[in-house]
Amino acid sequence: MSKMIVLGAGVMGSAFCFPPADGGQEVHLVGTPLDIEIMKELKRSRIHPKLKMELPKQVQFYDFEELGNIISDLPDLIVIGVSSAGVDWALELLGTLLKQPVPLLMLTKGLTVTEQGLSILPVYAAERLKQMGAGVFSVGAVGGPCIAGELAARRETRVTFGSPDAKQFPWLDAMFRSNYYHINFTTDLTGLELCAAMKNFYALGVGVPSGQLAVAETAANAAQMHNPSAGLFTEAVREMGLLVDFMKGDQTNVYGLAGVGDLYVTCQAGRNSRMGRLLGEGMLYCEAKNEKMRDETVEGAELALAIGPHLERLFDNGTLDETQFPLTRAIIRSICYNQRMEIPWASF
Amino acid sequence: MSKMIVLGAGVMGSAFCFPPADGGQEVHLVGTPLDIEIMKELKRSRIHPKLKMELPKQVQFYDFEELGNIISDLPDLIVIGVSSAGVDWALELLGTLLKQPVPLLMLTKGLTVTEQGLSILPVYAAERLKQMGAGVFSVGAVGGPCIAGELAARRETRVTFGSPDAKQFPWLDAMFRSNYYHINFTTDLTGLELCAAMKNFYALGVGVPSGQLAVAETAANAAQMHNPSAGLFTEAVREMGLLVDFMKGDQTNVYGLAGVGDLYVTCQAGRNSRMGRLLGEGMLYCEAKNEKMRDETVEGAELALAIGPHLERLFDNGTLDETQFPLTRAIIRSICYNQRMEIPWASF
DSSP states (O other), X not given: OXXXXXXXXXXXXXXXXXXXXXXXXXXXXXEOGGGHHHHHHHHXXXXXXXXXXXXXXXXXXXXXXXXXXXXHSOOSEEEEOSXXXXXXXXXXXXXXXXXXXXXXXXXXXXXXXXTTEEEEHHHHHHXXXXXXXXXXXXXXXXXXSOOHHHHHTTOOEEEEEEOSOGGGHHHHHHHHOOSSEEEEEESOHHHHHHHHHHHHHHHHHHTHHHHHHHHSOOOTTOOOSHHHHHHHHHHHHHHHHHHHHHTTOOTTTTTSIIIIIHHHHXXXXXXHHHHHHHHHTTOOHHHHXXXXXXXXXXXXXXXXXXXXXXXXHHHHTTSSOXXXXXXXXXXXXXXXXXXXXXXXXXXX | OOEEEEEOOSHHHHHTTHHHHHTTOEEEEEEOGGGHHHHHHHHHHSEETTTTEEOOTTEEEEEGGGHHHHHHSOOSEEEEOSOGGGHHHHHHHHHHHOSSOOOEEEOOOOEEEETTEEEEHHHHHHHHHHHTTOOOOOEEEXXXXXXXXXXXXXXXXXXXXXXXXXXXXXXXXXXXXXXSEEXXXXXXXXXXXXXXXXXHHHHHHHTHXXXXXXXXXXXXXXXXXXXXXXXXXXXXHHHHHHHHHHTTOOTTTTTSIIIIIHHHHHHHSSHHHHHHHHHHTTOOHHHHHHHHOTTSOOHHHHHHHHHHHHHHHHHHTTSSOGGGOHHHHHHHHHHHSOOXXXXXXXXX
């Protein structure tokens, strides 16, 4: 039996407890300062108020103030399941409390721009912890099409675990595999994480035609707009592949669960698609965000704001060939510069 | 101005007339013996009874008995837009009437098993015409996510035209490109056609979870089954890629419009998805076909019946590694051997 800590009791962190807990592992779920109400309810009833599912008996609940105590008895693995915005907070806390390195696994998705350029979160996390003198951490990550509520309902789910260190795969597999949770492994953490983050960004584009349909004149035959969506889906896969190439990842993850698989599920439902739809209806990003999605985090838009200006610099100085990224540029213009969303069909 | 004949006035053949007709080309749409009612209505009102759209003025209508007359003034291109079942009829007719070779473009999708093994339709067509002494024909094809009714409504549509002869691309582009019809080109006809056919087959599998959801106990949190669908979508792309590899096509089309793009649109709607859903509900194929879809052509199932036994032989004699095709085999078992559909999650 392995002992693991999952930091972050939002829907994804909490859902991620199900496979290992069902497999008999000892799982400690630790709430962040944003999870206080959730933890109160979990401790009272074991039912997660957002997942609307009862957590398995193997899961024990803690507030972040208790992390020091449970971390002192060194866990086999620490899973970071906080929101993108909470990553620095989580690393700070771990850097302070951990007396020796423990393998980390990141559920949190995102990309950051550092002095070295675009960086995936596991690399960023390892560097931050090293800077804090906490030692050298092996940081892996999880990608693939996984809606938290479905995982918690034990729906068949396929994911890819990534780590630069293939020696970790057998014990990660033993710890997490279940009859409903099916894991592939990759050493290409760059490809995995880039796809996992960018699928939210590109879903903003793939969602546009459904919004255009809502405001377009109805066709004589009531035609929908599946052709345009599928055309954009394909372009998203292509441009995602070029970005992975630029970041020196390989293409396997682009065409696998973290790429086409997760993009597929993200385009079926969720907040990024919904924002894309609003942009397709003709709203400006700021308008749509403030009037329709004020209290919701639209990860793809947050990511565009975080990396869009950096990508634009790479286009401007010729590091990236702008003619190869028409969809990427259309999304950046719409989100970062609040321009009307225009799909450049003739450029594809 | 180019002159083209489109043989087959079903929804796809007729919709395919829109881009060249809008571009001012001279388009002759020729009905088959199955299109008699359609042609009557087109000649009367120009409105296609199934597309429910008025065809552009540039399109002229003919019955197949008139083909000899219009073919004698040699067209620049003949488009074959009949159903899979009508291909032999169409080739017979063209072989008899054509006095010299004309470039052909196939809209009809499918694969056949000949003495040489699995064959794509353009290759089969070229060979049949040669056998009939009609000369050497250049046969191209069209793939990509294109619902006919949407094309006829002039929705933005992206497709790939394939031909082994790249010299044809500029004039094909000039003939078909429009402000809503965006064409890429490939010389990899094998990859293009294999994807175009197999996407219907794999959509049967991707549709299964939505049927399972319909009959499963509702989860406490009302979870859907997007995770399983996306997991199967990814597996479909992987196995399609392996088949293309086996047939000596390259991977570009798998990850392009004819592969992921067309699979995406096929999984959103249509008869193949619907059959997959019925199988997911627990019906046997024959039951589902007879009771629920008796008068409908389910292309993916027709294809399974046409090539399934051949693929099984390739698995049995080790030409194809059966462990690499768990989804393909599950679909074949379900359609060709009328077994209950079981998704082999642990084999992925």
